Amino acid sequence: MTAEWIRWPANVVARFGGEPLAFGGDYNPEQWDESVWREDVRLMREAGVNLVTVGVFAWSTLQPAPGRWNFGWLDRVLDLLHANDIAVDLATATASPPPWLTTRHPEVLPVDRHGRTMSQGGRQAWSPSSRVFREHSLALVEKLAARYGEHPALALWHVSNELGGHNSRCYGEASAVAFQAWLRERYQDSLDDLNAAWTTAAWSQTYSAWEEIQPPRLTFTDSNPTQMLDFDRFSSDQLREQLRAEIAVLRRITPDVPITTNMVLFDAGKNMDYSSWAADLDLIASDHYLRPTPDAHVELSFSADRARGLSKGDPWLLMETATGATSWRSVNPAKSPGQLRRDVFSHVARGADGICFFQWRAARAGAERFHSAMLPHAGAGSRKFREVAALGADLRSCAGVLGARVVADCALLFSEESWWAAERESHPHNGLSYAESALGWYRSLWKAGVTVDVVPPSADLSGYRLIVVPMLYLVSDRDAAAVAAAADAGATVIVTYFSGIVDPLDRVRLGGYPGAFRELLGVRVEEFAPMTEADSVEIDGVTGPARVSTWHEEIDLTDAVAAARYVGGDFAGAPAITRAARGAGEAWYVGVELDAGARARLLEAIAQRGPEGELEIVTRRSAGDEYVFLINHGDTETTVPGTGTDLLDGSVHEGKITVPAGGVRVVASAR
Numbered sequence: 001m002t003a004e005w006i007r008w009p010a011n012v013v014a015r016f017g018g019e020p021l022a023f024g025g026d027y028n029p030e031q032w033d034e035s036v037w038r039e040d041v042r043l044m045r046e047a048g049v050n051l052v053t054v055g056v057f058a059w060s061t062l063q064p065a066p067g068r069w070n071f072g073w074l075d076r077v078l079d080l081l082h083a084n085d086i087a088v089d090l091a092t093a094t095a096s097p098p099p100w101l102t103t104r105h106p107e108v109l110p111v112d113r114h115g116r117t118m119s120q121g122g123r124q125a126w127s128p129s130s131r132v133f134r135e136h137s138l139a140l141v142e143k144l145a146a147r148y149g150e151h152p153a154l155a156l157w158h159v160s161n162e163l164g165g166h167n168s169r170c171y172g173e174a175s176a177v178a179f180q181a182w183l184r185e186r187y188q189d190s191l192d193d194l195n196a197a198w199t200t201a202a203w204s205q206t207y208s209a210w211e212e213i214q215p216p217r218l219t220f221t222d223s224n225p226t227q228m229l230d231f232d233r234f235s236s237d238q239l240r241e242q243l244r245a246e247i248a249v250l251r252r253i254t255p256d257v258p259i260t261t262n263m264v265l266f267d268a269g270k271n272m273d274y275s276s277w278a279a280d281l282d283l284i285a286s287d288h289y290l291r292p293t294p295d296a297h298v299e300l301s302f303s304a305d306r307a308r309g310l311s312k313g314d315p316w317l318l319m320e321t322a323t324g325a326t327s328w329r330s331v332n333p334a335k336s337p338g339q340l341r342r343d344v345f346s347h348v349a350r351g352a353d354g355i356c357f358f359q360w361r362a363a364r365a366g367a368e369r370f371h372s373a374m375l376p377h378a379g380a381g382s383r384k385f386r387e388v389a390a391l392g393a394d395l396r397s398c399a400g401v402l403g404a405r406v407v408a409d410c411a412l413l414f415s416e417e418s419w420w421a422a423e424r425e426s427h428p429h430n431g432l433s434y435a436e437s438a439l440g441w442y443r444s445l446w447k448a449g450v451t452v453d454v455v456p457p458s459a460d461l462s463g464y465r466l467i468v469v470p471m472l473y474l475v476s477d478r479d480a481a482a483v484a485a486a487a488d489a490g491a492t493v494i495v496t497y498f499s500g501i502v503d504p505l506d507r508v509r510l511g512g513y514p515g516a517f518r519e520l521l522g523v524r525v526e527e528f529a530p531m532t533e534a535d536s537v538e539i540d541g542v543t544g545p546a547r548v549s550t551w552h553e554e555i556d557l558t559d560a561v562a563a564a565r566y567v568g569g570d571f572a573g574a575p576a577i578t579r580a581a582r583g584a585g586e587a588w589y590v591g592v593e594l595d596a597g598a599r600a601r602l603l604e605a606i607a608q609r610g611p612e613g614e615l616e617i618v619t620r621r622s623a624g625d626e627y628v629f630l631i632n633h634g635d636t637e638t639t640v641p642g643t644g645t646d647l648l649d650g651s652v653h654e655g656k657i658t659v660p661a662g663g664v665r666v667v668a669s670a671r
Contacts (some may be wrong), residue, residue, distance in 0.1 A: 010152075413456070
């Protein structure tokens with residue numbers, strides 16, 4: 001971690017012998033009697049904690065009533081942390097308003113699509129379009145920045161918390177007025193342009209006044225798809241406005257303190273266009289909570305690679321993860337022995353220069369009282385705390401990794417706007433999942449040992465030898481042209497079905513599918529042919545014999561060649577997968593939904609990389625050193641070629657590296 005994006009206090013740097021990897025988590029001292037605080041910091045030091053997030057949900061404690069402020073407790077907490085060489089990521093505390101604010105100003109509360117007003121009592125009970133919330137929240141930020149901007153413990157500002165994770169869509173009157181204003185700016189005050197963009201001639205929806213336009217509230221039938229897409233954009237922009245407003249206050253008062261906010265890059269993060277937020281931040285920070293599935297470590301890697309993609313390859317911070325179980329799923333399994341260490345080092349391998357957890361001390365009460373923590377209910381004598389302390393020691397031994405960049409030569413394009421649009425109603429197959437399609441292709445790349453940058457379509461694609469474009473339903477002309485240019489320059493591009501179908505207004509591209517990618521791929525499809533759950537058909541060719549379901553289509557070749565064909569069914573003998581030479585590269589089209597085995601065989605043919613079992617291998621490089629992370633998710637030891645010194649146990653490896661079952665190695669060598 002470098003001073004470019006975190007302001008490490010001098011005492012922290014001195015204690016750790018230089019800038020350390022960040023290690024710590026959310027600390028909520030306001031939930032505990034002050035007599036507990038000294039024990040907290042003693043155990044933090046024992047565990048190697050050097051960074052804690054403070055104040056995330058402290059608004060009602062900091063401001064218990066209008067005009068009444070209570071900073072004494074936070075003064076004492078920050079002083080105590082600084083005296084113990086622990087830096088602070090100070091939250092602006094705007095994530096959840098206090099009860100006095102929503103009682104005096106109930107218009108602050110968000111309204112769902114059914115017209116129901118959400119109540120105080122949970123979290124994020126505020127509408128992103130509320131001017132009243134904005135006014136009060138910025139007053140709080142101003143107070144915090146003025147009071148603590150020069151505090152020697154302050155390392156980083158933390159705007160809100162999981163911004164939009166629960167309140168990303170509000171359909172109330174304040175949102176309606178704000179939506180109208182946003183549309184007037186987007187369409188340059190021209191209702192004619194809006195009506196044309198939304199194709200409001202369909203279903204008699206033509207607008208004659210801006211006041212007639214409402215958020216896409218609940219209707220008897222499907223809603224206008226472009227209206228819904230614009231509302232998605234508007235909603236993300238409203239949250240970004242809150243982010244930018246808080247950042248403006250912080251930069252004005254504390255220009256030298258870096259600023260971040262924690263993103264949720266999967267599941268609940270669907271509703272935010274994080275690609276557009278990244279430029280506002282000094283540091284990309286993400287939260288990740290493991291899915292309770294057999295290959296959950298693969299989705300973890302996807303999320304980490306997406307954080308790095310948003311950071312354009314620069315180091316990033318894992319702001320929240322769990323030491324064990326979460327508390328919000330129907331069943332919340334604990335992590336198995338060794339899993340926590342593997343999870344942490346998967347994040348570090350993929351570019352994280354810091355690991356933080358929710359939370360430091362397990363809560364005794366409240367909605368998250370059964371969420372795991374660094375210091376569990378069982379106390380410091382527990383296996384979990386010993387694991388946490390061992391992690392702190394491991395991360396200290398890997399300080400040399402700071403700033404090293406991940407080596408990746410494959411890009412997987414991932415678009416929030418395409419995610420919104422692809423999963424809209426009234427599609428040829430309404431069971432398709434954009435996110436799961438992307439994750440499926442990522443899973444096959446992971447198993448083939450390919451390190452992937454998950455990047456937005458607008459990213460610089462030069463330098464990638466392989467570019468995967470899974471179900472990119474919505475794409476701009478510019479981004480489609482960039483993919484074609486990458487192929488012409490030498491990249492191998494793989495595009496799947498239901499890609500390039502619509503423009504950024506969700507209007508179908510005419511002339512045949514796959515629309516924006518038709519010329520690049522050298523194919524033309526006249527009609528979609530999704531399959532019912534009971535249907536399937538066999539293909540053969542580059543994938544070997546494979547049975548496909550969910551989706552297939554009849555492909556006409558223009559200047560591509562067939563790489564796999566249908567063996568039976570309505571399209572027997574017709575191409576199912578195609579390849580076209582393009583400049584120094586080539587473009588593949590996959591017109592069917594492949595299972596994992598067929599995807600693996602296709603990637604083996606295209607990338608010359610076959611399945612590598614459960615050993616995760618990722619390389620980070622700095623100017624003079626190379627760090628190879630080897631994480632064994634399997635139950636047998638694995639040996640691979642390699643030379644260097646393991647930073648974790650000091651072992652020296654000459655020519656081969658053996659990784660124990662469930663083990664982790666970080667092997668360093670000079671370049």
